[in-house]
Amino acid sequence: MNQARSAWLAAWAFAAMNAVWLSGAGAAEGMWTLDNLPRAALKDQHGFEPDAAWLSHVRGAAVRVGGCSGSLVSAQGLVMTNHHCVTRCLAELSTPQRPVKAAGYLARGPQEELACAGLEVLQLQSERDVTADVQTATQGLQGEAFQKAEDAVRARLARECQQGQAATRRCEVTVLYRGGQYVLKQYERYSDVRLVWVPEDAVASFGGDPDNFNFPRWCLDVAMLRLWRDGKPVNTPVHLRVEPAGPQAGELLFIPGHPGQTQRSLTVAQLERLRVRLASQDIPALSESRGLLHQLAQRGEPTRTWALQSMSGTENGLKVSQGQLQALFSPALWDLKRREEQALKAHVAAKPELRARVGDPWADIERAQALRAELETEYNLIAEGRAFSAPQFQSARILVRGPVERAKPDGQRLREFSESSLSVMERRIKAASPMDLTFERERLEWSLTRMRSVLGPDHPVVKTVLGTKSPSQRAGELITESKLHDATERARLWDGGAAAVDASADPFIALVRTTEAHARGLRERFEAQVLAVERQAAQRLALAQFDRDGLNRYPDATGTLRLSFGTLKGWQEGQAAVGTHTTVAGLRARHTGAAPFAMPNSWTTAGLALPHELPFNFVTDHDIIGGNSGSPMINRQGRWVGLVFDGNRHSLGGSFFYDGALNRAVSVHPAVILQALQRVYGGQGLAQELMR
């Protein structure tokens, strides 16, 4: 990384190195950026000092796989991630003749590797602090003007970095410390990603929703992919080698990965608002969806498969939200957050010069929460489109907005239409994405019904959308009469631009047109009066925090590369001690024969050859969150000793704080991956590639 920092950050960069640990920080707390590791702690507690070569090796081998993490694990472009990170690809590749998801898949040679159409792998090439650029562009601006200027400078920086090479390069400006730092990241982009191996769904997600976020656990949650380019596998000299013995007791272990999102630096007012939203909107909506999908999964194929596919995401989201809500009902959390907030307020109050620069960001944020409460429901339903739960609606909105936005200068567009994002959007809109129209009809009807429930039958958008029709009638006609499920039609409208879109009588296009003014208005208002206010206040909070703590602080997770560290560690669950490892014997004991506790046939036949004591899954005290799925766990030699796929249920509170006594990451042991490949799946060649 280019170490040039903005001036106002640089002042604390060195002071931070020996600062004391922050209050509440556990031994393994932190999702650290690679340029700001807690070096003193690593050295003091573990005698480890990562050098430039070590960091460069880790940075080169850790990749982003869609919304998950992954790693390069051979010199031939082999990428390891989780089975649950590629289920959409598996569902799309599955046919009655080749049920990839249910039966698993092993490519016997490169020619049998199957392309995952929608999947993209990003590998970080370089990064640069651009805080100063953003500050210059936004200086003195507020609200909407600030938002637009920030969008414009980010779009420009990304476009300049990308240099028109969108097919193989992706550039993004990442916002760290909720606005305290801006970093321009340049990724190598791999869009020809092929499936090499997955085991059966039944063993990859053994225990299903009941065991999700629990431990002990027995999931072979692994998928092997390969990067291709120009018709052949990519050479990847930088990659991780396996340590088949797995992690050792007491050994310092690292997880390089891409944790998606945490809310640890939210103010008390923001957390209070988030609690209301989770309890009043998110959890009820997810619960209702779960009940709906439970029934839809009893329909015939292919509706059943799509319902089950959607169900796993819904149930996962529900557990996450419920875990977060539980944390937000814990008095301990509020004590901690109030104490932290008071301490920072006191720090600011005590320094007049700082106080002049920081002001009262807490009050600004609190005011923004009142507006958030007023707008958020409508914003989510109409501006984000949750009221219209059909891929055709999302396509229609992109198709209607595309010509309008592309006609504007880059910096003035809605940010998803900025020059650097256009190729991703174009690829997505033109990609063949199979869907089941029965499933889409049912889900759309439900989302329209819910919109009417939540906004009421007299809301202007509800009246416009439904007219004199019931949600069932309206969903039926939209799905039946639209052609937007067809990629050819979407491509025709994208390529045809304004003329083609204006001429289209597609009912989803018409629906977008009639709701567009309201949707855009909501978005503009929400971004200018809520998001921009929160962003600017957060920048001033960051200023106060840097002033007090220097850089001895990690930013909230942002889906970008971080390093967590920890060791093998069980925990105390009430009266019971939970151990670190499970073995194949435990899987056999938990097998009932009824899903989700049924081993696949391969495990009740060839799998019997695996020894009882073969390690299966294990837990460590790393600080991780959703998005870390698929991360490698590595030792100080840089070898991978595990594949992260989950956290325990306590880790769900990790959105807000890390509790070293309880939060655990759950990983697959390398031994079970290698042994299963060799003895159960006939994957000797792949195992050799991993061990080479």
Next chain:
Amino acid sequence: MNQARSAWLAAWAFAAMNAVWLSGAGAAEGMWTLDNLPRAALKDQHGFEPDAAWLSHVRGAAVRVGGCSGSLVSAQGLVMTNHHCVTRCLAELSTPQRPVKAAGYLARGPQEELACAGLEVLQLQSERDVTADVQTATQGLQGEAFQKAEDAVRARLARECQQGQAATRRCEVTVLYRGGQYVLKQYERYSDVRLVWVPEDAVASFGGDPDNFNFPRWCLDVAMLRLWRDGKPVNTPVHLRVEPAGPQAGELLFIPGHPGQTQRSLTVAQLERLRVRLASQDIPALSESRGLLHQLAQRGEPTRTWALQSMSGTENGLKVSQGQLQALFSPALWDLKRREEQALKAHVAAKPELRARVGDPWADIERAQALRAELETEYNLIAEGRAFSAPQFQSARILVRGPVERAKPDGQRLREFSESSLSVMERRIKAASPMDLTFERERLEWSLTRMRSVLGPDHPVVKTVLGTKSPSQRAGELITESKLHDATERARLWDGGAAAVDASADPFIALVRTTEAHARGLRERFEAQVLAVERQAAQRLALAQFDRDGLNRYPDATGTLRLSFGTLKGWQEGQAAVGTHTTVAGLRARHTGAAPFAMPNSWTTAGLALPHELPFNFVTDHDIIGGNSGSPMINRQGRWVGLVFDGNRHSLGGSFFYDGALNRAVSVHPAVILQALQRVYGGQGLAQELMR
């Protein structure tokens, strides 16, 4: 009413009359017991002094109809209540040839009146304060011993009152002020209740779930029943006559009714716990059920009808819970409750003699909440049986417990098996109650799945219940192999006692047997360590309140007769003023032709004869809550001027406090009932009976 009071209440009975209004009490606040009306306020504000004759007339005409309210409205036993209070009866009476629920029904003469098998009407005959009896029996006891002694004395009082005349008499001990007062109530019991008239579902619940708890509103939510005994209609000389002009502006109006349950006297700790429960358990469960039923309602008949029937209760419950949660997220509520709690604490602290008797009930309740948090989920699922959502399970539990409990002395039984309750239970278990096995199978599978989700697959009861089966397999075999859907089989097992039950191999009976020890253990622990502690603490809180306020306070609602008063009043909703009345013109404007906004055919044909300006529904500022549905609204002449059927959405916060600016009751105007009967439904005879 027998005016004898317990000694410790009597001291304040007269002092109360001129006491000041309590803080926070609005002009129309209060669900008053008839022996403790706010006479001073009624006289001062409205110049009205109800005399004994007025009260006796009201008491005689107001009846309980299942979980709803109702009133006698002719001398021939005619009872008026809401359509939505009798939907279960309507569903059971409906056949493809006679779709009572969808098409409405009018009996042309007594011989066409249809018996509502499960419905019971109770009419209060007398009541007596028995606080002293309960205090004597429970003196010095704590926890389980207290609970058992209280159960025993209540069972004895009810049994002695009932004098073996269970067929026509029902006696209950009602607990007022959460234990501050016990009242023995004797009701005349009518169990031959017949349907006389209902309009179509489409106009009774016009607007459906979207309009529920909203206003403006257009629901002809009325049902007319008749009490029969010994093969002929019952003579009811005490009854309400109609005032066809309806309520007048400014006129003092009364609602005698049976509000079900409020939580206004809960402590801050109890409200906090309730909020967690609503957000984490009740609302997610109701939401999930809603999604499930949404899909089940798309199956063929009769599953569709049962799903829709269940849906209206689920959606209603969900709106209530969400309204309560919204109130519990309002800072104003917490300010009010904390202030009230502090004030009462201060009052106790200032009087050493009182302090010695009251102690610190707040702390006891707070400790009980911690245990509630630990036990409540499991208690609800297993002890209350929500994990086994099938009527067959509830029947099986009664059948298994019946012989065990009936062998014990009355005072030692589970309270639902006390001598005074047995006949109700026997009638219920032997009643033919139609059900759809497909619907029950789906709902049972869902509730088993949810049990496993919530308790986890390793919970001992989950393991016992599911074994190696999936919820789907287990629900399938239970529903298919059980015979408990058949009333004959249930009667055989009830009458056969222990021998018959022990010999039964019915899978639901077996399921109850294997979970019985765990279920009873949970119930005992929850009742002794949570409910009894809360009850005893609440008694001490009541003592403190009586000491400060005398009886100038109404008890929380308990499903027993209360009187609310108020006047016609609209309200301010944000920027908009909401008026007091709707008219037929509004209904016609809201009609789209698509359910739930479709008038039935009768209204688009014969109904066109009704004048545009005919009043339909109206709002008043009475303090009501669920259970008040079906209450008459009467004027000071004792004539009925409206039929209460709902509250506005603000009234949902009425569980916790009354806000006179916003809370409104919604009623049907008598003019639309009479005119519709005469001009739309051919019910001239019935209209004449009402106006006689």
